[in-house]
Amino acid sequence: MDQKRLPYGTWDSPITVDLVAEGDGSPAHLGMVGQELWWTEPRPAEGGRRALIRRRPDGSTESVLPEPWNPRNRVLEYGGTPWVGTMTESGPLIVFSNYADQRLYRFEPDSGRAPEPLTPSPRFPAGLRWCDMVIDEGRGEVWAVVEDFLGERPTELRRLIAAVPLDGSAVADRTAVRPLTSDEYRFTTGPRVSADGKRAAWIVWNHPNMPWDETELRVAEITDSGAFSGERTIAGGDGESIVQVEWAPDGTLVFAGDRTGWWNLHRIDPDSGETGPFFERSTQEAEYGGPMWTLGKRWFQLLPRGEFAAIHGKGESRLGFFDGWAGGSTDYAPGPWTDWTGIIANDDWVYALGASPSSGYEIVSYDSLAGEVDGVFTEHVDKVDPTYYPVPEHRTFAGPNGREVHAHVYPPRNPDFAAPEGELPPYVIWVHGGPTSHVRAVLDLELAYFTSRGIGVAEVNYGGSTGYGREYRNRLREQWGVVDVEDCAAVARALADEGTADRARLAIRGGSAGGWTAAASLTSPASERLYACATIKYPILDLSNWRGDKTHDFESQYLESLIGPSLKVPGRYRERSPVNHAERITAPFILLQGLEDAICPPSQSEKLLAAVEGKGIPHAYRTYEGEQHGFRKASTIMDAVLAEHALYAQVFGFEGPERFELELEG
Template sequence: MARIVSPYGTWPSPVDAALVAAHDGKPEYPGAVGEELWWTEPRPGEGGRRALMRRKADGGPARAALPAPWNVRNRVLEYGGHPWAGVPRPAGGPLIVFTHAGDQRMYAFEPDAPGGPSPVPLTPVGTVGDGLRWCDLRVLPGRGVVWAVLEESTGPGPADVRRVPVAVPLDGSAAGDRSAVVELTDDRHRFVTGPRISPDGRRAVWLAWDHPRMPWDGTELKIAAVTPEGLPADVRTLAGGPGEAIAQAEWAADGSLLVVTDRSGWWNLHRIDPETGEAVNLCPREEEFADALWKIGTRWFAPLPDGLVAVTHGQGSLRLGILDPVTCELTDAPGPWTEWAPALAVQDTRITGVAGGPERGWEVVQLDTATGHTLVVGAGHRDPVAPAYCSPPAERVFAGPGGREVFARVYPPCHPERTAPDGELPPYVVWAHGGPTGRFAAVWSLETAFLTSRGIGVVTVDYGGSTGYGRAYRERLRGQWGVVDVEDCAAVARALVAEGAADPARLAIRGGSAGGWTAAASLVSEAAGDLYACAAISYPVLDLAGWTAGSTHDFESHYLETLIGPPEEVPGRGAERSPVNRADRVRAPFVLLQGLEDAICPPEQCERFLAAVAGRGVPHACLTFEGEGHGFRRAETIERALQAELALYAQTFGLERNDVPHLDLRP
């Protein structure tokens, strides 16, 4: 059948905003509890809660273990950390502990208890500042405790906080008594991960770091003896430091200590001698075996009982491989999953993780190393629309300023029944990711198809500073935030124009969080000039003076010392680059989308930017959302935000559509 000819951007699409919202998010935190598998899943239609899923040993379908409003999530570092743990028991079913987003307390429950599960609190309600938060839980049943990381507010400000590894009694005695929580170490370090105990129970290791470093700048590997009373003693630094980022540490079944460190310039897997700290690279490659540690409890590798190690590795994307640490042989898992999230669980020869690919959304996948077979065990991908509406990406390397490499993925307009008139070029939207120390995952996305199926191209840019391409690429952004990211996105957009792939008059840029900064900075930067016709800016950083200690959350409160430079060395640089101080350069229409409970990029940032733009004749709109924080979770919010973004493109690009609500763009 011949395709209907109609202009780019006007094509009808079955991918509406409600459909995108209903499929937002991905499974997280898979774990093995005996022969059972557990993980969390998003529920956008249930207020954005995270449901705790259970797949029993009989292999039946996974079901939510707790009804709404139970929300298995926490706010440690504001981005959250591993929120649950469990152990099998000889009788009565497993014991599960988890953190609940509603009050940030830790709870225990028995899913097979007579009468149904009834969670019991294990920790008290915090009464100071943001209270008590817990993550990276480990149940030690023989000792009757849960080891975890405690994030404790000590005052009203975001910087009034301490973090320490703790032991929480399983008997509930700490539910009303903070003093019953045993601190395993002192709080000399600002940030810590949860301790990992050696197979013989005699040693424990964890990671620590301090301001102004972020965990991808440098961390320390701590090791301690474990006393008969179950407390770490004789704590010392075994490896790491300001210029070495250790992302994860685990004990293998034979008692050897494995870590992922970037001491070679790439995050590679090493074996470290627990006595001397001497390290051996088990698979030297110019590939990453880890990524940025944004959430405590992240797991990029997992030792197997037989001595093999499940690893994620690659450049740009992380695929699953099985590494033989003796021969250095690395064998990749079969199947269409080209991207594996850092969330691996092991049951004998079986490895379970969260994986996806260009033609498959995120799903829970299991590989059996004994047979080589893989199968989907939960949250299986289903095509809500015909695949022909979803544009496959083209992996590209573009030339940035000075010829530097810029990695990107191009998603051209895609429709099985429509084509554009001869000679017409499509509009394109440049996507800048958050972080900024992060990257895009090449996984099937309805959010991308929302635009490409309508005839609007998308290009996702892993600009300099992104993870996935080694430490040198990651450090391109040192002192250059608002410069390198802006230049790289602009270089990609101009290259698409030069190739005849994109309409130079219909380019847009969009991003959230740090990507929102890049989008806004692009509107005021000489490097981008008048390249973009409009911008969609979500929960952004707009004023660096309001993104420092005391103004944003503690985790990122010193991030600017690497992204911009130490303030005593480069005074005024932050103010010079902040979009709020360059609002006189904004000429393109834009929409701001902001959650009113955002502790990372507070709404005041948007308010100051809007005040600076007011009266300058620039059409713009701002939508705010009650009950939303940093990143949108509720279906109704996601739907409204997407509609507003599409309306901005339609009105700016002159697209004639009857399915787009009007967006009131006022000067």
């Protein structure tokens, strides 16, 4: 079929905002209940809640928790593993945290009874939160991380590991909740219990460290009464980040730590302290772990015959199977998947979430004995012809002083259209959040919405991103608002210099920390007049008012490393904040903000609005009731995409989305 020639940005596409909203999010929190696989799935059309899915051995699946139940929690505000289960004589027993009240509930789906609370009502709304759990059947308890608010301020809290009775006795008697650890550490992960049930291991850290800066590996003996005894640190500290630990069958511990400059695998004897690489090639330049933004994540799993499975790689990730302590050979999971997350194991079976540039995350079952894929659950289904999907170009650009900047570049792609001869496409720089995070080259229908209409996208893994080792990650230390801005600008300029992008039609967009970089790029001399417009979602804009009690506890001291010690360099906080340089903004922008955001509250956006008032800068501010940090409701997702599309249409000079008006004030 001959392609029609129409200007970039005006192409018709079957990828609608309805499809974008419908495809938002992915399965998560895989777990085994006996021989059954369970997980959570997003439900944008149901107010953004998550459903709990059960897959029986015969392959049938069902959603076991109807509305309004929502297995999700707010520990660290980003959440942690929200459920755990075990198989009893009468069927599955599930314990989950419910988003509305943050309490733990007991649920037996085969009993016909509704979920029953296990924890008391909090003293403050949603002030007693739980995640990263393990069930102790013998003692009739569930052990979990608890985030206990002691006052109304967001930093007035403690975290520890506690035991909750499964009989519901703690609902009326708060003292029935049994502390297992002290609260001397500000942050903790859930316990990993040894095969013989006699020891526990977990990870802790303290402010001002973030978990990718420095953590400690703790162990303790478990007494006959179920108490932790002899609690001690056996690894970590001194600038090492440990992000996962598991017990090996022989009673040693395997952990992912970055003492080599990469999150590699190491082993340690908890008695002698003897430590070393877990296998001969485990100190390669590859990550076997990632940033702990949520609690309970797993990047590797030990298998019963001595083998292990691991998600690892440099930049992109692979699912590999290793032959055990010798580490002599490696097999990779066959199939089209180019990125992996969420690994779990059950005997010789491994389950993980795999995705690619042409498919969203699917649950893949792998038979490690046969060395083959056994099945694909939640299989990706193309709602449109895949020729409308963008194809990434993995690029490495030269940043200031020749430093490497990694990015995925997605040129416009639509089988029905081509641009007039000689026209260059508009391009949008997409900035990921975190900033200690990473963007993966997998199918994103929101991205495809734009590329299929003739708007190119470049996703930048700027300095500070994970996936490339600690040195690359540390580039952002005290340089937030500098390195990220410069790296994104370097990619944008390179695309224009090489004739890939229209220099006059460059834009930048991001949410959370990405919103910060987008806004900072409008006020920084390093990117002066580079971008024609910006989309800024739930951003950080005023550093002096985004620390301590002005944000949530997890990131309340994050700026100490991203910007510098606040007592030593207070001027740096003022100088880098976009709200203090509104006079430098010349490009139109839109602000998109959830009104219940506890991480980047609306006050951040409102400060920028006040700063630009009367300065003649075209802008729009759209707010969303019931949305927290990141958008989950279908209606919000659709409105946000349409608003962004309408901004580009007005600035770049093409027809905007039908039946949608975006009024830019200024």
